[in-house]
Amino acid sequence: MEANQILFIAIALLTILSAAVVAFSNKIIHSAFALLATFTGFAMLYIYLSADFLAVTQIIVYVGGILILIIFGVLMTHRIYSTAKKTAHNSILISLLGGLLALGLFLFIISMYPWAPTVVKDFSPTTAVIGTEILSGYLLPFEIISVLLLGALIGAIYIARQEDKEK
Amino acid sequence: MIQLNSFLIISAIVFSLGLFTVIYKKNAVGILMGVELILNSVNLNFVAFSKYVDAHINGQLVAIFIIVLAASEAAIALAIILNIYRDRETIDVTQLDEMKH
Numbered sequence: 471m472e473a474n475q476i477l478f479i480a481i482a483l484l485t486i487l488s489a490a491v492v493a494f495s496n497k498i499i500h501s502a503f504a505l506l507a508t509f510t511g512f513a514m515l516y517i518y519l520s521a522d523f524l525a526v527t528q529i530i531v532y533v534g535g536i537l538i539l540i541i542f543g544v545l546m547t548h549r550i551y552s553t554a555k556k557t558a559h560n561s562i563l564i565s566l567l568g569g570l571l572a573l574g575l576f577l578f579i580i581s582m583y584p585w586a587p588t589v590v591k592d593f594s595p596t597t598a599v600i601g602t603e604i605l606s607g608y609l610l611p612f613e614i615i616s617v618l619l620l621g622a623l624i625g626a627i628y629i630a631r632q633e634d635k636e637k
Numbered sequence: 638m639i640q641l642n643s644f645l646i647i648s649a650i651v652f653s654l655g656l657f658t659v660i661y662k663k664n665a666v667g668i669l670m671g672v673e674l675i676l677n678s679v680n681l682n683f684v685a686f687s688k689y690v691d692a693h694i695n696g697q698l699v700a701i702f703i704i705v706l707a708a709s710e711a712a713i714a715l716a717i718i719l720n721i722y723r724d725r726e727t728i729d730v731t732q733l734d735e736m737k738h
Contacts, residue, residue: 475679482647489651489674493658498667505670508651512677515647518639519688531704536673536711543666547722547737559661560731561706569657587642598700599685599694608698614704622670630716635674 486512493569496559498503498548502541509533520593523600644685651678665718665728669711676707 488507494500516525559565562630604612651674658671680700689694721726 473641478643482643485647486650486654489654492670492674493654496662498662501667501670505673508674509677515644516679516684518656519644519684521684521687521700524684524697524700527701527704531708532673532677536708539711539715540666540670542717543669546716546719546723547666547728559663562661565657565661567654568660570706572656573649573653574723576652580642585645585689587641589690589692591688591692596694600698603698604696608702611702615702619686619705619709620656620712622701626709626712628718630715630719 474479476595481514485515490593492509498544499541502537502544506533506537520591521596523597641689644681648678648681648685650668650686654733663729663731665679667713668730669714669718673707673711676703679703694708 484506488511489503492508493499509528512532513525513528516522516528516582610626653673655671655678659668660673662668680703683696683700683703685696687694687700688699691731718728725733727733
């Protein structure tokens with residue numbers, strides 16, 4: 471086995487095991503920190519798929535943005551001294567049934583088809599191509615998603631702010 | 638050995654773990670984490686197909702739009718969760734059922 475493959479298996483194990491910690495951990499703060507490893511693992515897998523821009527975007531947006539938001543959410547809604555309520559979960563049997571059913575379905579579909587690669591692509595920087603493509607072929611989705619992002623920003627601020635007249 | 642199949646299998650496992658998380662957790666922030674896992678695994682599928690099947694990079698472009706959607710979804714969801722916590726002192730989703738009846 472080459473070093474390349476050993477590294478790939480290590481990254482895949484890191485991603486899957488930390489995702490399992492997110493799923494099975496009893497404390498929500500442990501899940502939040504395991505999510506850090508999962509997001510980083512996904513960024514490393516993107517590098518294996520020669521998506522350099524996307525890997526950096528993944529780190530900036532997920533690790534630098536969404537994860538910080540989630541940790542803030544955990545800390546602001548966490549009662550440190552009453553952990554009994556927080557460890558309560560739904561029935562593990564039903565949850566496992568749902569997860570395993572989905573996994574079995576996916577693995578069955580994956581095994582049905584050979585999935586032979588149809589193109590062979592060597593690594594080439596993707597940033598310039600993505601920039602050109604966003605402003606030409608994907609201009610309409612780009613504009614729509616800009617408006618959506620603006621709306622989400624304003625909406626999040628409006629929902630989360632303190633109402634002065636009530637307090 | 639590193640081929641399309643391996644990425645699809647990793648993605649399927651993480652998707653199932655995300656689905657499990659969404660069903661299993663009672664904490665609303667935990668459910669949000671499960672949704673993020675699901676969105677990430679879908680992104681991995683898009684990027685893998687973009688490398689092995691598509692001659693262009695359409696998959697990566699769709700993945701970028703999904704990342705933006707995930708970011709705005711997380712911001713809105715956390716704003717709603719904070720509001721619920723301020724109002725009800727709990728974010729246990731099984732307690733929040735007054736709109737059901």
